[in-house]
Amino acid sequence: GEGELKVNFRKYSYNKTSKLIFKSSQDGGLTKLRKKLTLTALFLFSFISLFSYDLFFSGGELVHFINQKLNISTSVKVVSFSMDDTISKNISAINHQIFLEKDGGYSGDLNLNIKYDKSLDGYLHQKYMxxxxxxxxxxxxxxxxxxxxxxxxxxxYTEDEKIVKVFLDEYENFQSGLFGDSKKVINERLNAAEFGKVKIVTGPSKEVLNSVLKEIKRSKVSIKVFSYSFTDPYFVHILEKASSNNVKVEILSDDWNKTYSSPLKYMVDIKIKYRNDIHAKCITIDDDTVIIGSYNLTYRAREKNDEMVVIIKNKGLANDINRKFDLLWQEW
Structure with a gap:
């Protein structure tokens, strides 16, 4: 008969499938070949599982993924500005530790192990699990x-050991009661197996601002910006300068910026569209760089908050995010 061995792996939130097909036989050579193919497939499965990652946009698939991960995990560490009961039931069922911003807090009904930000100046604004x-x-x-x-x-989502370690190091800051200016700032350059070059920076620190500005300054072709809150004049200047150098700059912003004193409305020669649901903080540059994290383009994010910025040099990831950006741009 004919058998089929499937190797499944997932990247960018969709499935790809590789197949190895073999024929059963009493022949020793074919039996050895079948075993070899099986071992090869298992190796490929292990390799792909080890180095695969997922890109998610908010929605039901994301929540399902988180709940599935919680169901097969024995422990979870959570950092967030705020939290409710959307996923907390599965969190409560396993060993968990949670850090939240006291002004954001927990609005649910479960008895969770929660500790709060001790900084009086800025917010605990990072978001990771x-x-x-x-x-x-x-x-x-x-x-x-x-x-x-x-x-x-x-x-x-990633299982890259180097990246996970950086997030664990930042979590250890909070576990030690260190927030804001009292903590050890992280500024790590990594060569991640699944992404390529990665830089992770935490704030409050000047290095967060400098790292983002440096990437914007090197742009040659295009900059796409998802922005919830945009009030920092540093970014007005640098984006206008990029535009004057024939870089195509597009901004998808939350309409919060229409209501409050955002300088977006005064920007020159930059295309801006507003929606009522933009909470992302993400910039893509020249179709090869992604800047993502908790960092709004604001003074508070720059000077006060516990923030996390991840800069990833990866064309595939940049292209996937750009496709989403372009779809939203065309809708509005």
């Missing part, structure tokens, strides 16, 4: 209904 100290989901949204389902947010 570490599963079994072996994988991390990080991004732009809080672990609430609006952050995971209704607002537009972007999340990345």
């Amino acid at each position: 570490i599963f079994d100290d072996k994988a991390v989901l990080f991004g732009t949204g809080n672990f609430t209904r609006s952050g995971l389902l209704s607002d537009l947010n972007i999340f990345i």
Whole structure:
């Protein structure tokens, strides 16, 4: 008869399938070949599982993925500005530790192990979840209904050991009671197997601003910006300068910026569209660089908050985010 061995792996939130087909036989040579193919397939499966990652946009698939991960995990560490009961039932069922911003807080009804930000100056604004100290989901949204389902947010899941370690190091800051200016700032350059070159920076620190500005300054062709809150004049200047150098600059902004004193409305020669659901904080540059994290383009994010910025040099990831940007741009 004919058998079929499937190797499944997932990247960018969709499935790909590779197949190895073999014929059963009593012949020793074919039996050895079948075993060899089986071992090869298992190796490929292990390799792909080890180095695969997922890109998610807010919605039901993201919530389903988180709940599935929680169901197969024994522990989870959570950092967020705020949290409700959208995913907290599955969190409560396993060993968990949670850090939240006291002004954001927990609006649910379960008895969770929650500690709060001790900084009096800035917010605990990072958003990530570490599963079994072996994988991390990080991004732009809080672990609430609006952050995971209704607002537009972007999340990345990875099992890369180097990246996970950086998030664990930042979590250790909070575990030690260190927030804001009192903590050890992280500024790590990594060569991640699945992404390529990665830089992870935490704030409050000047290095967060400098790292983002440096990437924008090197742009040659295009800059696409998802922005919830945009009030920092540094970014007005640098984006206008890029535009004057024939870089195509497009901004998808939340209409919060129409109501409040955002300088967006005064920007020159830059295309801006507003929606009522943008909470993402993400910039793509020249179709090869992604800047993502908790960092709004604001003074508070620059000077006060506990923030996390991840800069990834990866064309595939940049192209996937750009496709989403372009779809939203055309809708409005």
